[in-house]
Amino acid sequence: MAARHERYQVTGSATSPKLGLRYLPSKEVLLRASVGAGFRAPSMTDLYRPVAVGASATLADPVCMAENDNDLTYCADIWETRTFSNSALKPEKSKQFSLGAVFEPSNQFSMSVDYWNIEKRDLISTLGEDVILGNLAKYESLVHRYNEDEGLEGCDYDDSDSAICFIELNKQNRGRQKLSGLDIGLNLRGLKTSVGTFGARLNGTLTLTSKKQLGDGDPYVSDLGKFVNYGVVQRWRHTLSLDWEYGAWGATLSNNFLSGYEDQNNAIDTNTGNIVENNRVKAYSLWNVSGSWEASKGLVLRAGVQNLFDTAPPFSNQAYHFISGYDPSYTDPRGRYFYVSAQYRFK
Numbered sequence: 001m002a003a004r005h006e007r008y009q010v011t012g013s014a015t016s017p018k019l020g021l022r023y024l025p026s027k028e029v030l031l032r033a034s035v036g037a038g039f040r041a042p043s044m045t046d047l048y049r050p051v052a053v054g055a056s057a058t059l060a061d062p063v064c065m066a067e068n069d070n071d072l073t074y075c076a077d078i079w080e081t082r083t084f085s086n087s088a089l090k091p092e093k094s095k096q097f098s099l100g101a102v103f104e105p106s107n108q109f110s111m112s113v114d115y116w117n118i119e120k121r122d123l124i125s126t127l128g129e130d131v132i133l134g135n136l137a138k139y140e141s142l143v144h145r146y147n148e149d150e151g152l153e154g155c156d157y158d159d160s161d162s163a164i165c166f167i168e169l170n171k172q173n174r175g176r177q178k179l180s181g182l183d184i185g186l187n188l189r190g191l192k193t194s195v196g197t198f199g200a201r202l203n204g205t206l207t208l209t210s211k212k213q214l215g216d217g218d219p220y221v222s223d224l225g226k227f228v229n230y231g232v233v234q235r236w237r238h239t240l241s242l243d244w245e246y247g248a249w250g251a252t253l254s255n256n257f258l259s260g261y262e263d264q265n266n267a268i269d270t271n272t273g274n275i276v277e278n279n280r281v282k283a284y285s286l287w288n289v290s291g292s293w294e295a296s297k298g299l300v301l302r303a304g305v306q307n308l309f310d311t312a313p314p315f316s317n318q319a320y321h322f323i324s325g326y327d328p329s330y331t332d333p334r335g336r337y338f339y340v341s342a343q344y345r346f347k
Contacts, residue, residue, distance in 0.1 A: 006039055014039040014091065030102040032114075038094035042086075042124055046171050049085040056081050056129040056167060057319035058268050062136055063145075063162055072273035080166040081129060090173050094120040100183075112185040122173040123212065128229040128320060129167050130266060131214050138215065142168040175213025178220070179233075182206045196246035204238030227264040227281075230320045231329055234258045248294040258284045258330060260314070267319040282314040284331060298347060303340045310336040 001020070007013035018036030025031065056079045064075035100114030132139040144152055146161040155165035184206065189199040210224040210233040221228055225235045241254040263279040290304030313331035321328050 006041070008041045008091075014093070028103060028105050030104075032101070033097070033099045035097040036095070038096065038120075040092040040094075040124075042089040042091065042171070045085065046089055046124055047085055047087050049083075052083040053166075054081045054083065055079070055322065057322070059130055059133055059266075059319070060268060061164055062133060067162065072268055072275075073271070076268040076273075077164075079129065079164050081169050082166050083126065084168065084170040086171040089124055089171060090122050092120055092122050092124055092173075094118060108188060108190050110185075110187045112183070114183045115180070116183065117180040118178070120177040121175075123175055123177055124171060125174050125214075126169045126171055127174070127214060129169070130319070131229055132167060142170070144168060174215050175218060176220075177212035178209060179207070179211075180209040182208065196244050196249075199243040201241050201243075202238060204236065206236050207233055225259070226262040227316075227318055227320075227327075232261050232327070234261055250292040252290050254288045254290075256286045256288075260284075263316055264318040264320065267317045267324075276317045279315070279317050281316050281327070284311075284314055286311055286332070298345045300343045301340075302343070303338070305336060305338050307332065307334070307336045 001018070003015055003017045005013065005015045016037045016039050018034060020034040021032065023031040058076050058078055060072055060076045061079075065071070068074050096116065096118040098114055098116040100112060102110060102112045104110040127139065127142070132142050136143065144150060144155055144165045144167075146155060146158045146163055146165050148155075149157045151157075152165065182205070184202070184204045186200070186202040188201075191198040207224055209222075211220040211222040213220055214229055223229070223231065224233050226232060236257075236259040238257050239254065240257070241252055244251045260283045261281050263281050265276065265278045267276045268274070269276065286306075287308040288304065288306050289308050290302060292300055292302045294300050312335070313326035313333055315325060316327045318324075318327050326333065
């Protein structure tokens with residue numbers, strides 16, 4: 001049993017309890033469970049950052065579309081955005097539980113499976129521009145136009161001009177999020193042979209549920225295996241490593257994998273007025289290799305190659321991030337690169 005108390009000058013305090021249980025029915029099997037609560041205070045950026053001016057992806061203005069016979073070549077554009085902080089934000093809170101088991105039939109092999117379930121409320125979030133323009137009945141107040149006499153800087157009033165001056169993006173406590181999944185671990189170690197000692201490790205997560213409310217009172221929308229608002233949750237991800245040791249020498253071959261998903265699929269070609277064809281983003285798999293040599297007691301030399309096969313990020317037509325052609329939130333555009341390092345430990 002544990003508890004943590006946090007106190008913040010601006011947003012108040014909270015106590016987060018946690019209870020954990022362990023049971024050993026035999027020396028090979030461990031059963032475990034936990035339940036607890038969490039608390040995340042808004043950051044200084046969330047609370048006090050000055051207004052940031054940016055730009056949206058290419059999006060259609062529904063008001064313009066209604067006035068111009070749904071002409072995307074005329075009504076789709078990159079709109080100015082202004083992002084506001086919010087000093088009145090409340091902290092996010094969560095509750096979670098997990099159930100799991102560890103099976104270790106020998107000193108050389110172990111396997112673990114854990115089910116986890118998390119629910120968050122009062123999410124600190126900023127709505128995406130596509131969400132705002134896609135639901136003007138609810139979020140029209142966040143779209144500021146020239147024909148609205150609001151006295152806003154840079155939005156000179158013109159009764160005849162219904163074009164967008166800027167879209168307001170503000171931090172708010174909005175809605176809830178529900179997630180659940182399985183963490184899976186396999187560990188094989190200490191396999192001694194005439195050519196060295198081998199081992200292997202696999203750590204993977206299978207997400208079963210990931211859904212959130214984009215705004216208070218909105219229905220839950222799943223982003224599991226599908227790009228929604230500003231991101232995606234891949235259904236499966238893992239890290240895999242194969243290890244080898246022989247005297248002073250060692251090597252590791254590793255793999256990082258993320259499963260594919262349904263793309264955002266709302267980017268617009270303003271030259272033709274067409275929405276891009278539906279795309280499914282391919283799985284992203286990177287292999288890395290490294291080697292080490294213990295040159296002397298305390299001195300270890302290492303060298304390696306990241307992205308061994310020079311794998312490019314999978315194509316994405318996402319229109320949320322300003323960079324186009326791939327999703328920069330989880331990919332690495334650098335390609336293959338090499339590194340060397342030396343470590344010396346004083347005793």
